[in-house]
Amino acid sequence: MRPFESLPDRALTDAELRALRESDAITEAAPMALVAHEPGIRLLALQRDETLYGLGYDPEEGWTVVTERGADDPKDLEAVRDVLRGWADGVYRDATHVD
Template sequence: MVKGLPDRPLSHPEAASLNQSDSIGFVFPATPHSIRDDEDNEGSIYDLLITSGESVSALVYDEDKGWKVVTKTSPDNPKEAAINDVIEYRGYDIEDEEKVLKFVTELYGALDELSQME
């Protein structure tokens, strides 16, 4: 999974193109802090949630080490655990963590419904 990623943060089109893979369910930024402006004022994605089957993997980009898998969750509580692991790993100061969890849960549910319609 990590080996296929470029040695830099992803652009939005690159993250979206990963959603076309048959082996990956969905790819999206882990938190609002996961998207940072670069020199061109375009957002780059530094933290990803990647769904595959019943599990969710959380990946982070580090300038020195490249992409790293922070966690791969179990089906019990995959989204919340992956988000919390990214927040903890990065030390993000997210004022309303509950809103982030709710947003990602709703996004994941909507994306899951779309995939079942195909």
């Protein structure tokens, strides 16, 4: 099972992010950036075992795997963030990113 199949069909709340972090199936979960003027966590990095997933929430398509890579290097998280920001620029055309 992929670690994101149980995500809700909407952006995550802070409480849901905390629950993901406490889950035994997830090594780590972190928001990558906020999308201005859009509520909730829409750009998310999830690590399960040795795999790092970059997930984005699209209001029309739901949660999408934007990138998937090994979690071998600390720079992998930066790369996931950059890919997610680029993806968000296409989905949320009028939004800006807030770290």
